Amino acid sequence: MKIEKVSIIGVGLIGGSLGLALKKKGLASKIVGIGRRETSLREALRVGTVDEVTLDLKEGVSQADLVILAAPVGSILRIGREIVPHLKQGAILTDVGSTKEEIVRALGALTKDFVGAHPMAGSNESGVEKATASLFEKATCVITPTGETSKKALDVVENLWKKIGARVVKMSPETHDFLVAITSHLPHLAASSLVSLAAKEKEKAVPLIATGFKDTTRIAASDPRLWSDIFLSNKEMVLSALKEYKEILSQWEELIREEDQEGIRLKFGQAASWWRENVLS
Structure with missing residues (x-):
């Protein structure tokens, strides 16, 4: 499995570690980092978590095959609603938010290609400079599909987490x-x-x-x-x-x-x- 273009919105500890893990396993041809601050994006490039960066959400998700919402949980819904109209046909959308019911209900209603996910990994430290490709190895990643979730999207997201070393568990958002x-x-x-x-x-x-x-x-x-x-x-x-x-x-x-x-x-x-x-x- 190799995804042509992956866009990661939010390149902090989790988003940055995802970028490094995808690169280490050769799972993406190109990784684009999207953020609000130029300094954070420059640091993401320096650390090597992404190949390109942009401050523009629409530009960043354009032609992406997979978009990962790695922003703070309080911003995921707003950003998700903003980008869905700009996703190409068949693009898969997922997140890493630590709460699921509200996010899955709202974004799942906008696209059947949304798959809620929550990697149970992290640190009391933050920032892309703390990112590591091994963060998700042997960690549990909960995936929360619904009856409306597309099988293709579910398979891609589930396989991605397995290939970077996580143990996938499926359950309802609630x-x-x-x-x-x-x-x-x-x-x-x-x-x-x-x-x-x-x-x-x-x-x-x-x-x-x-x-x-x-x-x-x-x-x-x-x-x-x-x-x-x-x-x-x-x-x-x-x-x-x-x-x-x-x-x-x-x-x-x-x-x-x-x-x-x-x-x-x-x-x-x-x-x-x-x-x-x-x-x-």
């Missing part, structure tokens, strides 16, 4: 959004909340911060603009997951208040067992 609310979005909320709690104690807490706190809160250093967009684009699922999380915290509160040692041990044990079997393995 299922994806609820599960990532639990496995990705709530952990950021929890990390940020723990940091806020420690910050209330000001400098008194700092000498006592050790490995456990650092490991648990590392992702609190992620980009606030990115994560505010993610939370608001997945509002209902985050609220639903947060409700369940609060119920679990209430159970803990009751066990501790009642000094229920057996119940506390059981709850710790159940979590530890599930983590070893499903996360550690």
